[in-house]
Amino acid sequence: MPMPKFRKVVILGYRSVGKSSLALQFVKGQFAEDYDPTIENTLNKSLMIGEEEFQLQLVDTAGQDEYSLLPHSFILGIHGYVLVYSVTSLKSFLIAKVIHSKLQDRRGKGLMPIVLVGNKTDLASQNREVKAEDGKKLADTWGAAFMEASAKDGEKCHNIFTKIIEEIDRVERSFGDE
């Protein structure tokens, strides 16, 4: 068996959009109701995609707003990003745009695999403020992947983190680095 491929991914987004809930649902398979919102935590999980084994390290950040500066630790040695907003919060969608432009400034042109996630779809029938269509359009302008999800839905969470691993491989291949 070849060595597992190591991938380090940072989860970014406005506070309360469900960054920790998505990560914990993926890693532990449960919906955590009240997780400390200020905590920055690193989670590890190994998974198979097809025939390949990956060791995924997830940095669950405390969240960003329009004034946040992205620290070096979110840039150096990071393979990709899961950028989360809530479909119930237009503000969080606007913040996602701000975070993306700051990321681009810091990383320059080139490799930036991203999955944009519109979370909390289970609340969308009552409280939707961002259309799926608008999330998809935004991701398209970035050349990023897009999906909607709910942290209560284990399969959706699994798809997010499988997708970012696939995006990292896709983007690296398209730049001919590997």
Ligand code: GDP
């Ligand atoms: P973070 O600050 O982005 O890490 O957000 P959290 O994961 O701490 O979630 C903030 C709040 O939203 C908590 O009360 C969560 O239980 C709740 N939450 C997170 N994701 C979802 C979701 O998909 N659906 C619903 N209904 N609530 C969610």
Ligand code: MG
């Ligand atoms: Mg959190």
